[in-house]
Amino acid sequence: MPDHAPLLQVERLSKRFPVAGRRGALLHAVDDVSLHIAPGESLGLVGESGCGKSTLVRLLARLMDASEGRILFNGEDLAALPARQFARTPQRGAIQMVFQDPTDSLNPRYTARDTIAEPCRLLSGVDARTANERVDEVAAQVGLPPELLQRFPHQLSGGQKARVGIARALAPRPRLLILDEPTAALDVSVQAVVLQLLDRLRRDLGLSTLFVSHDLNVVRLLTERVAVMYLGRIVETGPSSSVFDHPAHPYTQALVSAIPGLGPRIRLEGEVQSPIDPPPQVCRFASRCTAVHDRCRREAPTLHADGLAIHQAACHVARWPARFPVQAAAGLPA
Ligand SMILES: Nc1ncnc2c1ncn2[C@@H]1O[C@H](COP(=O)(O)OP(=O)(O)O)[C@@H](O)[C@H]1O
Ligand code: SF4
Ligand SMILES: [Mg+2]
Known part of the structure; x- marks a missing residue:
């Protein structure tokens, strides 16, 4: 091996x-x-x-x-x-x-x-x-x-x-x-x-x-x-520095905002989806997400990567890091 x-x-x-x-x-x-x-x-x-x-x-x-x-x-x-x-x-x-x-x-x-x-x-x-x-x-x-x-x-x-x-x-x-x-x-x-x-x-x-x-x-x-878990699923994963400094998933953004000294706190509202037979086509975070839109209730997001494939998130509107140092160095679009 x-x-x-x-x-x-x-x-x-x-x-x-x-x-x-x-x-x-x-x-x-x-x-x-x-x-x-x-x-x-x-x-x-x-x-x-x-x-x-x-x-x-x-x-x-x-x-x-x-x-x-x-x-x-x-x-x-x-x-x-x-x-x-x-x-x-x-x-x-x-x-x-x-x-x-x-x-x-x-x-x-x-x-x-x-x-x-x-x-x-x-x-x-x-x-x-x-x-x-x-x-x-x-x-x-x-x-x-x-x-x-x-x-x-x-x-x-x-x-x-x-x-x-x-x-x-x-x-x-x-x-x-x-x-x-x-x-x-x-x-x-x-x-x-x-x-x-x-x-x-x-x-x-x-x-x-x-x-x-x-x-x-x-x-x-x-x-x-x-790896960030929400209701049984991994919703975001990547190098710790990247995930904590540039969280891409709305749930991770709320979690990270609770770390003292890292800017304003995002408070989650809404009921947590029940883990009992959750509807397969709906994003599990939809009930608490401020960015929720129609697609989130028809198509459950799967993990997908940013341009460099080192950071992944399961969200239709994942907010990728604006500028990775390595991305900038490689001359790639941020
Ligand atoms: N042995 C079990 N039988 C039934 N449900 C369980 C059992 N163990 C855990 N659960 C349920 O599985 C879910 C995840 O629990 P757990 O893995 O302990 O979460 P965490 O460690 O993140 O707090 C919860 O809804 C919990 O009630
Ligand atoms: S897929 Fe939709 S509901 Fe789920 S986290 Fe992303 S924006 Fe929010
Ligand atoms: Mg535990």
């Missing part, structure tokens, strides 16, 4: 949940999502609560089965294996996840050492001694002092529990680390330290990361590319 091939290539991935009490109705949590992550690349995933971020990353970590689509990891389709079977394959260790709440995701009866060693033993089939050596190694990498390894979660601070969660994810030597709101449950004073740690680990270990957050400022600083 050539070096420039993506590590992860997601093709037309969907997840629909049955709706309790409504026979035949389906909630479209993830709808026709395609994305890719290169080796060592950091992709951000943003969007408001309930738009499908956690469902998408749980599909990618193979914690649940997709309704449709392919998850090509290093060229192999992981979605073809049922989640239960996948949990027993060697590839299981290659994609690891750091969960939102370190307290919820740690077993209260396990010491930090047991927690970190567990996936290592399960995934790599190594003996207890080798697993223990690996625990010492990753504990040092995440800055967890050896004396804390014998402690149980209730004897650790929030920041220390977060480090245990990160060490557990690193133990089986993953190539892709998925971070689902990794600092949302932490005190503000600890958040920056944990984010810096994650960024340093990513660079030092050459990891690919998928970083889910509702904190756009953090995503802007820590990711190279970003």
Whole structure:
């Protein structure tokens, strides 16, 4: 496989949940999502609560089965294996996840050492001694002092529990680390330290990361590319600098306007479209969009690129960056 091939290539991935009490109705949590992550690349995933971020990353970590689509990891389709079977394959260790709440995701009866060693033993089939050596190694990498390894979660601070969660994810030597709101449950004073740690680990270990957050400022600083999700779909994607500095989709424009110091805030009005059986021909953002017009209710927009194909948006009237430096340098029309 050539070096420039993506590590992860997601093709037309969907997840629909049955709706309790409504026979035949389906909630479209993830709808026709395609994305890719290169080796060592950091992709951000943003969007408001309930738009499908956690469902998408749980599909990618193979914690649940997709309704449709392919998850090509290093060229192999992981979605073809049922989640239960996948949990027993060697590839299981290659994609690891750091969960939102370190307290919820740690077993209260396990010491930090047991927690970190567990996936290592399960995934790599190594003996207890080798697993223990690996625990010492990753504990040092995440800055967890050896004396804390014998402690149980209730004897650790929030920041220390977060480090245990990160060490557990690193133990089986993953190539892709998925971070689902990794600092949302932490005190503000600890958040920056944990984010810096994650960024340093990513660079030092050459990891690919998928970083889910509702904190756009953090995503802007820590990711190279970003995907914006709205009601199960990716509505905009591109280099983080381009998407944050020149958002093309009206939804992204509103999101970005909420970052303090970036000009006047655009307040979204109107009801959010229900994710249950959304009409296929209508733009899902139409109910809140100030630029809505007739075509938006007859033809759902699909992702299409700007002139240089590095920035994509799903909107009939996407407002492309007025002037990319590279576009200007190439003498192309802005
Ligand atoms: N197991 C489930 N069963 C039914 N609906 C679900 C399930 N998990 C998530 N959903 C629904 O899918 C949508 C996306 O949820 P989620 O992926 O958690 O969004 P986010 O992480 O962006 O907040 C929501 O409407 C949520 O209620
Ligand atoms: S396609 Fe229409 S409704 Fe949808 S975001 Fe664009 S302008 Fe708004
Ligand atoms: Mg979530």
